[in-house]
Amino acid sequence: xxxxxxxxxxxxxxxxxxxxxxxxxxxxxxxxxxxxxxxxxxxxxxxxxxxxxxxxxxxxxxxxxxxxxxxxxxxxxxxxxxxxxxxxxxxx
Numbered sequence: 001x002x003x004x005x006x007x008x009x010x011x012x013x014x015x016x017x018x019x020x021x022x023x024x025x026x027x028x029x030x031x032x033x034x035x036x037x038x039x040x041x042x043x044x045x046x047x048x049x050x051x052x053x054x055x056x057x058x059x060x061x062x063x064x065x066x067x068x069x070x071x072x073x074x075x076x077x078x079x080x081x082x083x084x085x086x087x088x089x090x091x092x
Contacts, residue, residue, distance in 0.1 A: 003081040005034075005049040010062050012072035014044045020090045022066040023058075027088035030054040037091035048088075049081055 010019070015038050023036045023046060032054040034047035048058040062074050 002052060003049060003083065004052050004055050005047065005079045005081040006055050006059060007077040007079055008046045008048065008059060008062055009039075009043055009075040010046070010065065010071055010073070011043045011075075013068075013070040014065060015042055017068040018066050019044050019069055023061070024088055024090055026061050027058055030057045032058055033085040033088055035085060035089050035091040047085065049083075049085055 020036045020038065023044075027034065027036075027048065030050070032048045032050035034049050036044060036046040039045050046058075046062070048055045059074070059076055063071055065071050
């Protein structure tokens with residue numbers, strides 16, 4: 001299986017709507033490693049690493065997020081896989 005890695009910044013109403021917890025749950029279902037965290041400017045940052053299909057699934061999910069989120073923009077930067085995040089967690 002080829003591994004891919006994406007760095008994602010999501011802006012809009014994405015804090016205070018359970019974005020991180022839902023992202024973690026979705027990433028675990030997609031069998032993607034990495035992390036998600038809130039940023040001081042109100043956006044959310046995430047790293048997704050795993051199969052191309054799993055990472056793409058997570059990027060697609062970020063465009064809507066959980067039910068109360070109002071996503072304005074999703075910025076994706078592709079990176080070289082590091083193989084350092086075998087599980088998906090919420091970073092603080």
